[in-house]
Amino acid sequence: MASGQKAARVGEEVWKTRVEKVNAELVTLTYGTIVAQLCTDYDYDYAQVNQQLDKMGYNIGMRLIEDFLAKSNIGRCGNFRDTAEMISKVGFKIFLNVTPTVTNWTADNKQFSLLFDENPLADFVELPDDGRAQDELWFSNILCGVLRGALEMVQMSIEARFVSDVLRGNDVTEMRVTLLRYIEDEMPPDDD
Amino acid sequence: MLTKCFRSLPFDNLSGLRGLSVLGPVFALLIISKAGSLIFHRTFPTSTPGAAAGPPGQTVGTLGLPGTSTLTTNDYLVLAGTFHGVHAITRSLTPKIPVAPSAGSSGRSWTYPDPTVPASGIESMESSFFRLTVFQTLSGTKFLLFTDPSMPNTDVLMKGVYERYADFVCKNPFWQMEMPIRIDAWERSMNQWLTRR
Numbered sequence: 001m002a003s004g005q006k007a008a009r010v011g012e013e014v015w016k017t018r019v020e021k022v023n024a025e026l027v028t029l030t031y032g033t034i035v036a037q038l039c040t041d042y043d044y045d046y047a048q049v050n051q052q053l054d055k056m057g058y059n060i061g062m063r064l065i066e067d068f069l070a071k072s073n074i075g076r077c078g079n080f081r082d083t084a085e086m087i088s089k090v091g092f093k094i095f096l097n098v099t100p101t102v103t104n105w106t107a108d109n110k111q112f113s114l115l116f117d118e119n120p121l122a123d124f125v126e127l128p129d130d131g132r133a134q135d136e137l138w139f140s141n142i143l144c145g146v147l148r149g150a151l152e153m154v155q156m157s158i159e160a161r162f163v164s165d166v167l168r169g170n171d172v173t174e175m176r177v178t179l180l181r182y183i184e185d186e187m188p189p190d191d192d
Numbered sequence: 193m194l195t196k197c198f199r200s201l202p203f204d205n206l207s208g209l210r211g212l213s214v215l216g217p218v219f220a221l222l223i224i225s226k227a228g229s230l231i232f233h234r235t236f237p238t239s240t241p242g243a244a245a246g247p248p249g250q251t252v253g254t255l256g257l258p259g260t261s262t263l264t265t266n267d268y269l270v271l272a273g274t275f276h277g278v279h280a281i282t283r284s285l286t287p288k289i290p291v292a293p294s295a296g297s298s299g300r301s302w303t304y305p306d307p308t309v310p311a312s313g314i315e316s317m318e319s320s321f322f323r324l325t326v327f328q329t330l331s332g333t334k335f336l337l338f339t340d341p342s343m344p345n346t347d348v349l350m351k352g353v354y355e356r357y358a359d360f361v362c363k364n365p366f367w368q369m370e371m372p373i374r375i376d377a378w379e380r381s382m383n384q385w386l387t388r389r
Contacts, residue, residue: 069331
């Protein structure tokens, strides 16, 4: 767990000294407005809303990764477990000041869960009482897109999706992250 | 096109006051996208154009160095593309040391001299007139900084450039990724960072 401790230290350090803070409620309200507006725009087709949120997050992630790298000044992760620690203890720490718990690894080290004890995006939120939102809408789905976009820029193709959300009445908010493959942009292997 | 006169004014004042050399020893900054195309280039005046500061009668070229010729934008594009290729080649020139197959957790039968650091390609190149510092981000964008060879801490300088790039370029919603950078706020911030010393 040495990598976890190092990540925690880096995250704390960057959060304290290098990051400009904004009011958390401003973030909550802004994000809430976006989701609510998407719901009306897509006529409460929550599958579409999830997809749009993911897409918006993807575009954010592809840019945010540069800020993450520039601020944290960390190098390439040695393995996917390190990556998970970095995401939780540095990434989420410096951008949202939360550190979701990394857990539920599969045996092949390619799949893990992030458990969110707190989620600033979802403070004050109650899903629409239309009988469908509770089953269909992933309110914080933008985060999945952010991870996907950011990791794609550092040569990791992943899939991220929420599997439970306290907003839906589940006990925990859990995101499942799966490493699909490392994107090799290097030369093809030697012929000899 | 490349030199902006407004930068030269405060520096004239500075040099008058403190007797420093007129402008900072940073010559040029190039940014190459991960696809290998030039998305930004800027040269910095190393002597005040037309002022008494520079040695009289000398032509000042691209890097502000005597004898260098001024490059056109097209030249820069070619240069960037060439460098992209050369960089890729230098990266694969890094020696690979064979290891026992079972030892490596990654399943490879070789390792780099320092197993914790992957091959990076050219990091710097130095001549008696300039030093080229290359920084490639993990996402593949390359920053090329041409400075005076005597300039210390170019890595710090580079880090500052990267942070400003992340802030003013990546966070600008109207900049499309992989597209040329034409953003005033970025130019201001970057100019200030690179020419204040």
